[in-house]
Amino acid sequence: MDRELFPERVVHPRARIVTGRVSRLNPGYAREIKVGQPVLMAVLAAAGVAQMAALLVKSVLQAGTGRAGTRRRWKQLRKGPEFLVTPLRMRDGDGVLHEVEIHGHLPQSALEPADHIQVTVRRQKDGDLPPRVERIVNLTTGQLLTPRIPTVWSHLGPALVLQAILGLMLVGAVAACTLTR
Template identity: 45%
Template sequence: MDDTELHRERILRHVSPIITGRFVGFQTSYTREVRIGRPVAIVVFLTAGIAQLLASLFRMKPARRSLKELRKGPEFLVTPVRLRDDLGQTYEIEMHGQLPQSALHRGDLVQVRTQPQSDPQLPVRLMQVVNLTTMQPLTPRIPTQWSHMGPVMLMQAAVGVLFAGAVLALWLR
């Protein structure tokens, strides 16, 4: 056993929804992909396809994306954050998204609201942090499945739903 293993600090993961402590620092960030559910992707893809078909009839160039691209989902930044409480215990929390670099400085007193993740092996997720040193509330922003699909695709899907609804109403009349 070498000297580094003797002095390795113990990192706690399972914590209450609110943690108050000193900001120790950010760890190395990485990206994680969020998959979009098959039913949502198929409904948006098919209804947008109706609008794309209509656009091609009027010789307009529709925006096209494959179902595979749509299901892939957005990637977001994951940054492990470490906090130390008054007892000297270190907690690791995952922050999804980004915060301004100047928002937190080593040693700042912070209060963090967390939420457990669907995978119990992962640390809890940071939902909101209040820097008690500066009294600044901070919320990391991440892309959603709707922002990943994009406004053009969602507008095409809405037009497709309206057109399909109109055709169905005429047919049932």
């Protein structure tokens, strides 16, 4: 049969663990993580309090000779990080072709066509998308592969998160001082 005219049917696996052979790794593409506006506003507000306190201390200690650092804008923070999505097709022992998605980066030589693999998958929020791979055990090479994707917290960055924590501590300390009077 002609594969172009009659493509083989691809199914999304229903089981949590699927064992089979790598049929094809499709080219990857970028997908964006959404950042919730309430989370972003809370973090930026708390970080703003700490930044104002730091600017106040800096203006007292210095004559203002230093220049301000560049900060990412609201639009850049709201956009969210992008991560690599690589569709993977694998054929199980019964000859059924399954499609799953690998989110994040893997070493280039981690999976080769015809490798015997066992994948642990999780359904995505959008039911039309193939399940997302949580873990891959390459039974041919003996490798355990765990793709990692960026999170909202890694996107905001440790400096902004730390600044937000300091801002919350400052607001808490001021509130505690005013309540004890």
